[in-house]
Amino acid sequence: MGKRSRTKTRDQQRATDTVGEVGPRQPCPCGSGKRYKACHGAPGGAELFVRRPFEGIASEGDLVALRELVPAATAPVRLRDADRTVTLATLLPGATPALVRDSGEILLGLQVMHSFGDPARDLGAVLERALEADPGPVGLTGAPGDGPRIQDLLVLDEPLDITVHEDFAFWLDEDQRDDPAVRAALEQANSSVQPAARLTQVEAAWWADVGTKEHLRWVMPEPEGELLDALARLHAAGDDVLVPDSRLVGMFRAHGLLCPVWDLPVGTGPEALEDPAADFRAKLDRALADGAELTAEERSARSGLAQRQVTIRPLRDH
Known part of the structure; x- marks a missing residue:
């Protein structure tokens, strides 16, 4: 396999x-x-x-977002060669790589502390161990070596059915909900959760409310050079404004994909972004298909965008 x-x-x-x-x-x-x-x-x-470890997965952009941007979310997935419940989770207690429930369900954590060069292989190794483990936490203590990647073990050729949670209550089994120590740990974790939502009309675009401002972070799968050209065309034309007073402030790279980031006025919310994001996606597609040389203004815009590197603090460190 x-x-x-x-x-x-x-x-x-x-x-x-x-x-x-x-x-x-x-x-x-x-x-x-x-x-x-x-x-x-x-x-x-x-x-x-591995520069682009999740390439070929249907929800590559959303998987990257769940690993890097989204505080609390889950998505059920199917094993290729076994009938057992597996759920992808953004963050597990203590950034644990996996939890095996008494029921046999496996929660596979995406936001972890280790990094051995190929996140897809790391996840595959954790899942292999979880499939053989007793109930409780499962992790890696060193580089996993050769073996199956997450794409080999799970059916990931269909879009993920993602549920965004307001808190980390999904961590708990029913019999844990009345444990005072568990509830105290849960309340501490919940205090750091920031509201987030996935836009529905486009792929892998995530709204976030960070308190002092709101953002749209959009994970895009196009080759970086072509995407920068297209964004430069739109920026030079003033066509990269999503809603009034919003601004494309820069971008960051995550697992081989470029992720443009917009600052939004406080109070915007995700619903107000749906139609503008769909319109922007249509403009971006047209700009990607434009094979003409960039104008001087567009080249200047491209240079400026390329230098606006946004640093996103990993959620697992929060």
């Missing part, structure tokens, strides 16, 4: 191959939250670095 994915090397490269694409002070594209020079760009850093 998974032999083709295990031996596939077209999307794998040593960390030193990314020099020139990612600056030493920029966030490492592996999603660790560290600067590149302190992670895969460091001497002795992980030898294997």
